[in-house]
Amino acid sequence: MKIQLPVKGFSQYDAAVDAKFQASACGPVTVYVLLNYLIPDKHAYMPNELYKNLKGTRIGLFTYRFIKYLRKMLGTSWTIDKCSVDEAIEELRQGRPVALKFDKYFTFQWRKTFSFSYHWVPLIGFEQTSSGLFLIVHDNGGRNRASTIRKIKYELNAPILTFVKMVPPQVT
Numbered sequence: 001m002k003i004q005l006p007v008k009g010f011s012q013y014d015a016a017v018d019a020k021f022q023a024s025a026c027g028p029v030t031v032y033v034l035l036n037y038l039i040p041d042k043h044a045y046m047p048n049e050l051y052k053n054l055k056g057t058r059i060g061l062f063t064y065r066f067i068k069y070l071r072k073m074l075g076t077s078w079t080i081d082k083c084s085v086d087e088a089i090e091e092l093r094q095g096r097p098v099a100l101k102f103d104k105y106f107t108f109q110w111r112k113t114f115s116f117s118y119h120w121v122p123l124i125g126f127e128q129t130s131s132g133l134f135l136i137v138h139d140n141g142g143r144n145r146a147s148t149i150r151k152i153k154y155e156l157n158a159p160i161l162t163f164v165k166m167v168p169p170q171v172t
């Protein structure tokens with residue numbers, strides 16, 4: 001089974017993102033991409049504003065800040081919470097992308113190799129095959145490179161993954 005939502009990606013290295021934020025703007029850019037998909041005509045936050053409002057730092061955006069300050073920005077009618085992989089897949093089935101964080105440093109997995117070391121990405125789909133579960137993500141781009149869609153093997157990355165669902169008020 002495969003589901004892939006038609007989410008438009010955005011590069012954290014885009015000229016619209018302040019140069020001093022770019023290296024650590026993956027969390028705010030992930031929120032920007034998800035809000036553009038979930039409420040395209042109603043959301044007015046740009047990546048630089050999200051970086052400041054979510055309290056981004058040079059080493060990235062911590063999960064608790066992502067949740068706490070996004071709840072503050074969007075209001076209590078939204079459901080913004082950590083969730084399991086099964087809940088994330090259900091969100092995708094319901095047509096809602098999910099924020100996905102890779103974090104080998106604060107999970108003390110320094111010596112292992114993962115798809116990303118410390119990075120937020122929009123989870124836009126999944127594919128279940130005989131080889132296992134694959135997560136479909138936008139990678140938030142690179143210097144001089146647009147965001148691209150990648151398939152990531154779940155089992156190889158599972159120890160360092162955190163999923164955050166963002167459910168708009170009309171859905172809860």
